[in-house]
Structure formats: structure tokens, C-alpha cells
Amino acid sequence: MDFDWRPEEAEFRHDLKTFLEAELPEDFDAFSLEPPEQKKFSKAFAAKLAERRWLTPAWPREYGGLEQSAWQQLILSEEMVAHGEPRTAQYMCVNWVGPALILAGTEEQKQYHLQRISRGDVVWCQGFSEPGAGSDLAALRTKATWDGSEYVISGEKIWTSYADTADYCFLLARTDPEASKHNGISIFLVPTDAPGVTISEIPSIFAPGTFNQCVFDDVRAPESWRLGPDSGGWPIIRKLLVNERVGVxxxxxxxxxxxxxxxxxxxxxxxxxxxxxxxxxxxxxxxxxxxxxxxxxxxxxxxxxxxxxxxxxxxxxxxxxxxxxxxxxxxxxxxxxxxxxxxxxxxxxxxxxxxxxxxxxxxxxxxxxxxxxxxxxx
Ligand SMILES: Cc1cc2nc3c(=O)[nH]c(=O)nc-3n(C[C@H](O)[C@H](O)[C@H](O)COP(=O)(O)OP(=O)(O)OC[C@H]3O[C@@H](n4cnc5c(N)ncnc54)[C@H](O)[C@@H]3O)c2cc1C
The missing domain is CATH 1.20.140.10 (Butyryl-CoA Dehydrogenase, subunit A, domain 3)
Structure with a gap:
């Protein structure tokens, strides 16, 4: 049995390393940069990766990928991490935001969001945890109430990494308060500049901007912001959590x-x-x-x-x-x-x-x- 990398995988690693060594100073660590500088740097760097389709290489070609294998995706993650993760928050997009959109998005959502992600134009944050809903995520209380024409979202998210510089929040909210706790949850793709969204930093021992609180105060969300079925978000969340846990x-x-x-x-x-x-x-x-x-x-x-x-x-x-x-x-x-x-x-x-x-x-x-x-x- 041959346990070695295939020629195309070895070549991909070699090309990536050559590129990263030419582009980055020795012992580079993107997370040591202050948040605004980090966002500026990672955006410029993501654009260079995107030119080669290396930001989202495992994705379908129509959404900006190269249809590379799961092994090449691992090589990408290994080399990025080994070189100080110059993509910073962008790693979330490739690891689980994009795959969740590919899995459950409407064609309109895919066309709109995936191209932006694969070009490196946008940063996303993850609005999951709340006071009282961390390990027990399904206990979340942020609610999205349908008023006949739009959802109205209100609640609070905490520990939201990158929210201070993010363009979108991948938000979990309860749409059916009567259903059992896993069955009443929906996913929303919320622009962070939507009226009613307030983001403030939570100070911590980590680098500035690592944690944020996001308050949603009657944020009006059209149906087109919902990803997947109404109150049917949990099976999608389970899949993306697996992707997130192995992504880095x-x-x-x-x-x-x-x-x-x-x-x-x-x-x-x-x-x-x-x-x-x-x-x-x-x-x-x-x-x-x-x-x-x-x-x-x-x-x-x-x-x-x-x-x-x-x-x-x-x-x-x-x-x-x-x-x-x-x-x-x-x-x-x-x-x-x-x-x-x-x-x-x-x-x-x-x-x-x-x-x-x-x-x-x-x-x-x-x-x-x-x-x-x-x-x-x-
Ligand atoms: C660096 C970092 C980045 C993060 N980024 C984000 C982000 O971007 N978005 C986001 O939504 N969240 C984020 N989080 C939050 C993270 O998901 C939660 O902190 C985590 O899920 C734990 O929830 P909690 O803090 O409420 O702790 P709790 O759930 O209150 O747990 C407290 C303690 O009790 C233990 N415990 C709880 N329930 C059980 C049980 N049933 N059995 C045994 N032990 C139990 C836990 O293991 C833990 O030790 C981030 C956290 C960190 C540290």
C-alpha cells in the first residue's frame, strides 16, 4: 500500500508553500495584528489567493472554486495555519459558511454570497452563542417573529469573533417558540450594517476584537435572508459544526x-x-x-x-x-x-x-x- 501524497497534491502543497514564503515575512502571525489592520491585510491577501482560486479551491467552479479534493482542502488548511493563517476570518467562509450555503442556499443566495466569498470581498461572523446558550446551543432565545411580510429579529449574541469587522452574521434565531428546542430554530444571513444591529467589544485576555456582543433590536429581515427551511435549521447546523470542528x-x-x-x-x-x-x-x-x-x-x-x-x-x-x-x-x-x-x-x-x-x-x-x-x- 502506498501512503504518499498523490502527485497533484504534492504539487499543490509545493505551489502553495512557494507562494506563501514569497508573500509573507518569516514567523508571520496574522492574529498578532490589530483588528482594522488585520482586516485590511487579510482582504488584500485573500484577493491574491482568489486570483488563483485558492481561497475556495474545493468549491464548484461556478462559485469560484477548482473542485479540488478533500485532501487538497486539508493541505490548504495545513499550509495556511503553518504560515500564520494570513486569511484570518476568511477561513470560516471556506470551512463552513460557504459549504452551508452550497448545502442549503437558494440559487439566488448562492449566486449572491458564494461569489463574494470566493473573491475574498466579505468577512462573516458566527452568531450562535448567547448568555445561557453555549454548550446547550439549542437553548438559544434570540427570536425571529414573522409579522406577515418580514421577520423581526431581537436578542443578544456573545463571544462573536470578528463581528467588529464582519460584513455578515450567520445568525441562529428561534422562529417557533412552541416547537421542541431543536425544531424551532432558523438560520439568517444578516448584514451587520442592518438597522437595529449593535456590535460592541467584550474585553478579554485575547487580542483586541476577539470577542464581541451583538444586539439585535427589532431587526427587519426579509424572507430571502433565511437559509434553509423555516424552523428547520438544526440539521444544517449539525453538519456545519462538524465542518467547523475539523476545518482548522x-x-x-x-x-x-x-x-x-x-x-x-x-x-x-x-x-x-x-x-x-x-x-x-x-x-x-x-x-x-x-x-x-x-x-x-x-x-x-x-x-x-x-x-x-x-x-x-x-x-x-x-x-x-x-x-x-x-x-x-x-x-x-x-x-x-x-x-x-x-x-x-x-x-x-x-x-x-x-x-x-x-x-x-x-x-x-x-x-x-x-x-x-x-x-x-x-
Ligand atoms: C476563542 C473563542 C472564540 C469563540 N467564537 C465564537 C463565535 O465566533 N461565535 C459564537 O457564537 N461563539 C463563539 N465562542 C463561544 C463558544 O462557542 C462557547 O464559549 C462554548 O460553546 C461554551 O459555551 P459557554 O461559554 O456558554 O460555556 P457553558 O456552556 O456555560 O459551559 C461552562 C462549563 O460547563 C461545562 N459543561 C456545560 N454543559 C456540560 C455538560 N452537559 N456536560 C459536561 N460539562 C458541561 C463546559 O464544558 C464548560 O466547562 C467562542 C469561544 C472562544 C473561547
């Missing part, structure tokens, strides 16, 4: 950080210390485990199988890899690993975020217990 090759960035940490340890003669050596080795094994598991997800996807179950397991493995790299960095850097600018401090942020965003570690473990192992709740 987080293990790739963690393993790059580990390379730097291991080099620093080697140069300082610290690898003779068995505790440090073990921490670095454990982190390497955790990154490799996450990589192998995402390859399994992609293999299933390439074969047209639903990847839900393996995706949960991959997600746990990647969260653990991020944490193991953080622990290795702290062992190597000591108390210096707590200071801004250290590998430890930077990796702390990534490890913390990966264990909460797109569903916490505990919720992924619950899903594995229920759906993979088949454990019944007591």
Missing part, C-alpha cells in the same frame, strides 16, 4: 510551536532532563495523533462518508495536542513561559481557545461517550 489544522500550528520549543530546549541542553524530554516527546506524540486522526476524517470525507464520529475524536485529540505543547513550553521556558512574547504564553491562549470554541472539551467527550462508545446516560 490546529495541530499544525501546535507542532510548529513545538519545533521552536524543542530547538530552544536542545540549544540550552535541557533535553538531558528526563522530565523536559518526556514533556516534549508527549507533545510530539499528541500532535502526531491529531494529524493521523484528521487524515482519517479526510479519508472518510473523500469517500463520501459522514465524518461526524471521527471528527469528535479528532477534535479531542487536537485539544489535547494544544495543551501538551503548552505544557512542554512551560517546562522548557520555566517561569519565562508565563511572559508575553514567550512560546508558553502564546500557546496558553491557543490551548485555552481550542478547549472552548466550537464546543468545549467536555461536550466533545459527551458526544464520544454517547455516539462513538454508545454509553447511555445514567
Amino acid at each position: 489544522a490546529r495541530f499544525r500550528r501546535a507542532s510548529s510551536t513545538l519545533d521552536h520549543v524543542a530547538k530552544a530546549a536542545l540549544e540550552a541542553g535541557l533535553l538531558d532532563d528526563p522530565i523536559i524530554c518526556e514533556a516534549v516527546a508527549k507533545a510530539q506524540a499528541a500532535c502526531d495523533a491529531a494529524r493521523v486522526l484528521i487524515y482519517r476524517v479526510v479519508d472518510e470525507r473523500a469517500k463520501g462518508q459522514a465524518p461526524d464520529l471521527t471528527a469528535y475524536v479528532y477534535r479531542v485529540a487536537t485539544i489535547r495536542a494544544e495543551k501538551a505543547v503548552y505544557e512542554a513550553a512551560l517546562q522548557v521556558e520555566g517561569s519565562g513561559g508565563l511572559l508575553k512574547g514567550s512560546y508558553g504564553a502564546a500557546q496558553f491562549g491557543h490551548a485555552l481557545a481550542s478547549g472552548v470554541a466550537t464546543g468545549t472539551l467536555e461536550m466533545q467527550l459527551n458526544l464520544i461517550a454517547r455516539d462513538v462508545i454508545g454509553a447511555a446516560p445514567r
Whole structure:
């Protein structure tokens, strides 16, 4: 059996790397830029990718793609993450906003939104979490009431990354308060400059603009803003959450950080210390485990199988890899690993975020217990 990349995949990775190395400074990290500068940079960079159709290469050609395979999509994610994710918020568009539109959009919605995304003209944010609806997303209370000609949306979303610079919000709202909680939810594609939308920053330990609160105060939404059936959004949401959880090759960035940490340890003669050596080795094994598991997800996807179950397991493995790299960095850097600018401090942020965003570690473990192992709740 031959486990190597196919020639077209190896060529795509090579071309991407050559392009990224020519375009970006060494050790570039787009997330270290302030939000307005980040948006300006990623828009200009997205335009360069779009010229080559590399922003959305897995999409159908008619919507700006190249119909590349799931494996090439993974290569794109790996290389972007390894080079500081110069697309910033655009990764969401390619990973799950666009696929959700392709899955459930009307032809009019596809024509309007997909072209804009594949040209890199727009930034989207995700209006899911609310106070009281995070892990239990289906408990969301933002409501969209049909008044006979339009929906009227009111409610509050929190932790909305990129909302301060986004053009559209992919918003979940309850359209049928009488239905069971999973059955009354609809999806809306809301321009962030619609009257009644107010966005304000939530300060945090992360970079400025990472979290926002979005208030929807009687926002009038025509029917054409609804994606999918009225009160039938949940099956679409389930599919896009799987795409979101596997969309970012987080293990790739963690393993790059580990390379730097291991080099620093080697140069300082610290690898003779068995505790440090073990921490670095454990982190390497955790990154490799996450990589192998995402390859399994992609293999299933390439074969047209639903990847839900393996995706949960991959997600746990990647969260653990991020944490193991953080622990290795702290062992190597000591108390210096707590200071801004250290590998430890930077990796702390990534490890913390990966264990909460797109569903916490505990919720992924619950899903594995229920759906993979088949454990019944007591
Ligand atoms: C970096 C980052 C970016 C984010 N970006 C966005 C965004 O763009 N858009 C958006 O909508 N949201 C975003 N979020 C929010 C994220 O989706 C939620 O924080 C997450 O779903 C958890 O919800 P919560 O914060 O309400 O915590 P809670 O649901 O209140 O959970 C609190 C704790 O209780 C545990 N817990 C809860 N229920 C169970 C259970 N049944 N079994 C076991 N343990 C349980 C959780 O694991 C957690 O440890 C982001 C979060 C982070 C960290």
C-alpha cells in the first residue's frame, strides 16, 4: 500500500508553500495584528489567493472554486495555519459558511454570497452563542417573529469573533417558540450594517476584537435572508459544526510551536532532563495523533462518508495536542513561559481557545461517550 501524497497534491502543497514564503515575512502571525489592520491585510491577501482560486479551491467552479479534493482542502488548511493563517476570518467562509450555503442556499443566495466569498470581498461572523446558550446551543432565545411580510429579529449574541469587522452574521434565531428546542430554530444571513444591529467589544485576555456582543433590536429581515427551511435549521447546523470542528489544522500550528520549543530546549541542553524530554516527546506524540486522526476524517470525507464520529475524536485529540505543547513550553521556558512574547504564553491562549470554541472539551467527550462508545446516560 502506498501512503504518499498523490502527485497533484504534492504539487499543490509545493505551489502553495512557494507562494506563501514569497508573500509573507518569516514567523508571520496574522492574529498578532490589530483588528482594522488585520482586516485590511487579510482582504488584500485573500484577493491574491482568489486570483488563483485558492481561497475556495474545493468549491464548484461556478462559485469560484477548482473542485479540488478533500485532501487538497486539508493541505490548504495545513499550509495556511503553518504560515500564520494570513486569511484570518476568511477561513470560516471556506470551512463552513460557504459549504452551508452550497448545502442549503437558494440559487439566488448562492449566486449572491458564494461569489463574494470566493473573491475574498466579505468577512462573516458566527452568531450562535448567547448568555445561557453555549454548550446547550439549542437553548438559544434570540427570536425571529414573522409579522406577515418580514421577520423581526431581537436578542443578544456573545463571544462573536470578528463581528467588529464582519460584513455578515450567520445568525441562529428561534422562529417557533412552541416547537421542541431543536425544531424551532432558523438560520439568517444578516448584514451587520442592518438597522437595529449593535456590535460592541467584550474585553478579554485575547487580542483586541476577539470577542464581541451583538444586539439585535427589532431587526427587519426579509424572507430571502433565511437559509434553509423555516424552523428547520438544526440539521444544517449539525453538519456545519462538524465542518467547523475539523476545518482548522490546529495541530499544525501546535507542532510548529513545538519545533521552536524543542530547538530552544536542545540549544540550552535541557533535553538531558528526563522530565523536559518526556514533556516534549508527549507533545510530539499528541500532535502526531491529531494529524493521523484528521487524515482519517479526510479519508472518510473523500469517500463520501459522514465524518461526524471521527471528527469528535479528532477534535479531542487536537485539544489535547494544544495543551501538551503548552505544557512542554512551560517546562522548557520555566517561569519565562508565563511572559508575553514567550512560546508558553502564546500557546496558553491557543490551548485555552481550542478547549472552548466550537464546543468545549467536555461536550466533545459527551458526544464520544454517547455516539462513538454508545454509553447511555445514567
Ligand atoms: C476563542 C473563542 C472564540 C469563540 N467564537 C465564537 C463565535 O465566533 N461565535 C459564537 O457564537 N461563539 C463563539 N465562542 C463561544 C463558544 O462557542 C462557547 O464559549 C462554548 O460553546 C461554551 O459555551 P459557554 O461559554 O456558554 O460555556 P457553558 O456552556 O456555560 O459551559 C461552562 C462549563 O460547563 C461545562 N459543561 C456545560 N454543559 C456540560 C455538560 N452537559 N456536560 C459536561 N460539562 C458541561 C463546559 O464544558 C464548560 O466547562 C467562542 C469561544 C472562544 C473561547
